[in-house]
Amino acid sequence: MAGRVILASIALAAFWLPMASGAQGIEAAPVAAAPAPRLVFSDSEMALAQAVARQPGLAAFYGTNGLTPIFTGTESAARRAALIEAVSRAAENGLPASRYEVERLRALDAEGGNSPEAELVFARVFARWTHDISGGVLEPTKVDPSIKRVVLRRSTDELLHDYAQSPDPTGLLTGIEPQDPHYLALKKALGGKNELVAPAKLKEVEPGLWKVGMTGEPVVALRARLAAMGFDAGKPVTASSVFDAPLAAEVAKFQDRVGLPSDGVAGPKTVARINRKAGGGDHGILVALERMRWMNGHDLNARMVWVNLPEFNARVMENGAEVFETRTVIGRASEDRMTPEFSDRLSYLVVNPRWNVPRSITVKEYLPRLQANRNAVSQIDIVDGNGNIISRDRIDFSKYTAANFPYRMRQKESDDNALGQVKFIFPNPWNIYLHDTPTKHLFGQSARAYSHGCIRIGRPVDLAHELLSGQVKDPAATYQKALDTKKETWLALKPTIPVHLVYFTTFPDANGRIQRFTDVYGRDGAVYDALMRAGLETF
Structure with missing residues (x-):
């Protein structure tokens, strides 16, 4: 009996109720004595307490409801049915169905769902399903060190409490699934409902690089497959093996439809996509669905800044629609310069910013140059711990290493400042922000991963005006005055604006068409592999 009392006390701390007390100096009113804690539990209650003790969410819920089952018995049939129906949609959401043991749930339900095993299995599946569908299978920070995203999740015990009280368990489970239009478009694409594929009987296009002026049987196959998918191949499919301008135009239309660069050239990626078979699966969509689940706790209809790193693009969104767009330059694809993924709130515009050079750049890049030539990077001041500018003639740079260099470096306000006219601050531990740049030519390139980690903005002044819109009467005049x-001038944004640094290599555009972008940091592979491993997990 003593062992049972100890176990129950651990799992059921809520059984101990606080004693009432009166204020000092005032006669306390009579109060009823608090009930004594339970000391005796049935075998089934003890079995449930022991089974959930290692799962905090379940232990918290059953510890506050008196170990009362919510999935067993005829009165709980609707809850069981709703959960079975929900987890049956796992594949539609790109989730590994094996995680949710749907056949086992059905078997237990068919037996009447009256056993302690049924209560435990249904509770565990509920905890796993609601965790996965509402916030993602994975904990992002454990997948890749450069993913800093913290998922906003409701607790399992809170969800179980609501589920037990809900008159509509099906509606409750449907309500926690992501409803964002981008998520729904990705689900549709995963299901093949907008899949663009040619009939399996048609000959595949031979891999290669096919463009205007080239001839051969692969061009005939290309025409045939495009025509079968509804494109105007330019000429009857049996009439020409010449890759002509009309065919290039149809190739470009196909590329635009499937999210590839629409250059009209049938290169390796285009040929592979033209040859795709129906139902072949899509790793990019699976990863994108998981990443959208990570965002489920955020209000994606709010006015916000959305920076999709692989797209090299930033947008201001409002009520789900784009109101501003600009190109970006992101961090280089090296271990210490990749731009991280996270969400925060944009708090300030800093006009005429000074550049406080990050310590990593100071000691890794500038200190060696100063040791070779004390007048190197002369546009940047050497500053001591008190903010005083120190003459370079007074410093023996050869005495210092990256570990003991005691100075900071700072570039004052100027036309050639590395941050340009303006930077956009959302305070975070990684010192990442958006900013202008004097290096404008990089925005003309298709791949733009060149920075030390911060995000350079192609239209910074226009972005400043857009963010000030609705906050001041005349955004342009306010900006120009600063x-x-x-001098460095800080303009506070009130209210602050959500900013999301995201990483989608596969994402629907405003029309729901799936667009593809290069996995510049190689993160998708890590997310996909982790999802596949999660599919093998058992209780």
Whole structure:
């Protein structure tokens, strides 16, 4: 008996109720004595307490409801049915169905769902399903060190409490699934409902690089497959093996439809996509669905800044629609410069910013140059711990290493400042922000991963005006007044604006068409592999 009392006390701390007390100096009113804690539990209650003790969410719920089953018995049939129906949709959501033991649930339900095993299995599946569908299978920070995203999740015990009280368990489970239009478009694409594929009987296009002026049987196959998918191949499919301008135009239309660069050239990626078979699966969509589940706790209809790193693009969104767009330059694809993924709130515009050089850049890049030539990077000041500018003639740079260099480096406000006219601050532990840049030519390139980690903005002044819109009467005048001071000026955003640094290599556009972008940091493979491993997990 003593062992049972100890176990129950651990799992059921809520059984101990606080004693009432009166204030000092005032006669306390009579109060009823608090009930004594339970000391005796049935075998089934003890079995349930022991089974859930290692799962905090379940232990918290059953510890506060008196170990009362919510999945067993005829009165709980609707809850069991709703959960079975929900987990049966796992594949539609790109989730590994094996995680949710749907056949086992059905068998237990068919037996009447009256056993302690049924209560435990249904509770565990509920905890896993609601965790996965509402916030993702994976904990992002454990997948890749450069993913800093923290998922906003409701607790299992809170969800179980609501489920037990809900008159509509099906509606409750449906309500926690992501409803964002982008998520729904990805689900549709995964299901093949907008899949663009040619009949399996048609000959595949031979791999290669096919463009205007080239001839051969692969061009005939290309025409045939495009025509079968509804494109105007330019000429009867049996009439020409010449890759002509009309065919290039149809190739470009196909590329635009499937999210590839629409250059009209049938290169390796285009040929592979043209040859795709129906139902062949899509790793990019699976990963994108998981990443959208990570975002499920955020209000994606709010006015926000959305920076999709692999797209090299930033947008201001409002009520789900784009109101501003600009190109970006992101961190280089090296271990210490990749731009992380996270969400925060944009708090300030800093006009005429000074650049406080990050310590990593100071000691890794600038200190060696200063040791070779004390006048190197002369546009940047050497600053001591008190903020005083120190003459370079007073410093023996050869005495220092990356570990003991005691100075900071700072570039004052100027036309050639590395941050340009303006930076956009959302305070975070990684010192990542958006900013202008004097290096404008990089925005003309298709792949733009060149920075030390921060995000350079192609249209920074326009972005500043857009963010000030609705906050001040005349955004352009407010910005210009700050600029004309030629001094660093901070403009507070009130209210602050959500900013999301995201990483989608596969994502629907405003029309629901799936667009593809290069996995510049190689993160998708890690997410996909982790999802596949999660599919093998058992209780």
